[in-house]
Structures are given as structure tokens and as C-alpha cells.
Amino acid sequence: MFHTGLRSGTAVQAEETAPDSELYFQRCRWCHTTTFQRLLCPTCGSTDLAPELSGGEGVISVRRGVAAADADLWPVHMAEGFVVRCRVDGPPHAVRPGARVKLFSGVGVSGRRPVVRLCEEVPLDGWM
Secondary structure, eight states: OOOOOBSSOOOOOSGGGOOOBOOEEEEETTTOOEESSOSSOTTTOOSOEEEEEOOOEEEEOOOOSOOGGGTTEEEEEETTSOEEEEEEESOGGGOOTTOEEEEEOOTTTSTTSOEEEESSOOOOTTOO
């Protein structure tokens, strides 16, 4: 149930003008719990999960026990209530828990993982 794709068929001329990706999640038709890439509802165990399009906004969460292979992935709590592990596009000093992000079209870069971009710039310590 994971899908990323362009909303329009136009060619991308600059990174700043790239159209948003589409990110689909699942909502249980019985208890309305949202989830991402599951076969069963984590709350009630139902298999009746309906795909829905996410608005693409979220907040980076704390990550624990990160393996070397997943060092560039961060858990993102999306506005709809589900969590997805994403690659974050932005300066490394600004990628931190609590930072707001928006889904970004990282065509060809992300592989099968969604790419999000920081919504706000965070200055380096001592820099304004």
C-alpha cells in the first residue's frame, strides 16, 4: 500500500519546483486506526484496511537503536496519525526530533523510502 509518484506529468526543471509525492496510508474500516504498510490493523486485528492519501505533513520523532544501514532514516509522525520511516532532506544540524517536515518528491534518490523536507531552517549555534 506504499506508493510514491508525481501528480503531474510535466518535466521537473529545478529541485525547488518539483511536484509533491503521493504517500498512501491505510485506515481500518472498523476502528478507524491509521497505519502504514500493514496487513492487519494494529488495534483491532481487522484485515479491512482502506488506502487513503496523506496530506504529507509531519514531525520528526526520536529514534532509538539505529543500525548502521538505517542511519539516514528517521521516524516521522504524520498528521493523520501513522508513523513512517523517511529520509530527511535538509542540513544535518537541523534534522532533529520535533522538526516539522513536508513530503518531498525525491524521485530516484529515495528508492522505496519516502523523502521529507524540513519546513523551517534552523541556524547553526552562534550563527544568525
